[in-house]
Amino acid sequence: MSRNYHPNHPNVDQSDRTVPRNLRQTGDADVDLVTSTRVRKSPFWHLSVEEGCHQATVYNHMYHPRAYTDPEDGGAEAGYELLVNHVALWDVAVERQIRVVGSDAEAFVNFVITRDATDIETMRGKYAICCNQDGGILNDFVLLRPDDDEFWFSIADSDLLQWLQGVTVGNDFDVDIDEIDVSPMQIQGPKSSDVMESLIGDAVEDVPYYGLMEATINDVPVLVSQTGFSGEAGFEIYVREATKNAEAVWNPVLETVKDHGGAAAPVNGRRRIAAGILSLGQDMDYETSPFQVNLGYQVPDDKDVGYVGKAELERQKDAIENGAFPFTHKLVGLKMAGEPILEWPSDYWLISDPETGDECGYLTSAGWNPDLETNIGLGFVPAAKLQAATDVSLDDSIYDADLDVEFAVHLPDEYAEVPGKPVYATLAKVPFKESVNPSAREQAKIHARDDIDD
Secondary structure, three states, X not given: OOOOOOOOXXXXXXXXXXXXXXXXXXXXXXXXXXXXXXXXXXXXXXXXXXXXXXXXXXXXXXXXXEEOOOHHHOHHHHHHHHHHHOOEEEXXXXXXXXXXXXXXXXXXXXXXXXXXXXXXXXXXXXXXXXXXXXXXXXXXXXXXXXXXXXXXXXXOOOOHHHHHHHHHOOOOOOOEEEEOOEEEEEEEOOOHHHHHHHHHOHHHHHOOOOEEEEEEEOOEEEEEEOOOOOOOOEEEEXXXXXXXXXXXXXXXXXXXXXXXXXXXXXXXXXXXXXXXXXXXXXXXXXXXXXXXXXXXXXXXXXXXXXXXXHHHHHHHHHHHHOOOOOOOEEXXXXXXXXOOOOOOOOOOOEEEOOOOOOXXXXXXXXXXXXXXXXXXXXXXXXXXXXXXXXXXXXXXXXXXXXXXXXXXXXXXXXXXXXXXXXXXXXEEOOOOOOOOOOOHHHHHHHXXXXXXXX
């Protein structure tokens, strides 16, 4: 039996990682996702399947819907159209809710996040990150504060519960940390406000960005926030006792969404890329520093109390401010030629230097954006090449800079202009496209910069 050779492309410098990314270009595989009890079905899983979900991935040890509409009926393009012109219901129960509650809840949360938890008022939230002692990103999340002594971490894809519980060992924090039976769904798109008003009344108009509101839907208590993962206007509905109440909330929400011209749809990866929203495990992980991926603003200058990773992150911050960049690669935005990328990439596609032909980096996220009429992506490229092209510091400010820097991206043959040949890509500002209602990450960045200016 013949076997294909798939090298891991060691020419791409990954010397600042302990476990290099697997850069073997193996492509998609003709395999089925096995549905078993080892991976959790969310309370909404069967409801998503009833709406046509036929592709899924595993996220936070749970099944996550990734496709509803068949290609012949519009596929990914139909989902994008719903999101940017109408409204979409997203099953995001995979955002598991980790609760920290107790008299020391604020102090504990302030110890594990890089930002200042004392700035979060009750019934408000904030986008935040946790880092390890080496400054690597363990998780990025929506952090909600429904009560004075209670916080919810609405987590991205990692086992944050175990880490948070581990941090308490040997530390004198009066807190309880557990996962709670709360599952969120997202209502995203320009008609999301109309949907929410139909569901819970005009009071939703008074919910500010990142504000929270207690409400009921079909007599079920829910927590509503004005947040989302799309770059479009949107809300999240956190269903309490979701294992019991899933149908009681999902069904009227879905009916209302359909009444406004929408439908159930998957999280839209291409729109979140355009908004510059990062995906944990894809664009960053525990070996990635905030300063590599447009999250440097998450490391404040004026947080006096200690927190996990503070010493290393401040060392990195000082180095960058003094003109050095202590990493081999920096994540950047790229606009790329080629045929429209409509499916989820199954590999980290390689990036090379067009002048030398040498492999030098890799794409982490990519997709066709109909509004921009081009393929866009996020990828790691050599910091040295960026430094040679500009006097702009390699902190977050580089994402706003106009830089004439080109790369070559090695797309699969189905997307390449010429099979076997890379397409050219140019550096782009991030975000690529302004949000209709700035996303959680964009707004957090704006607010953080305002705070620094003040």
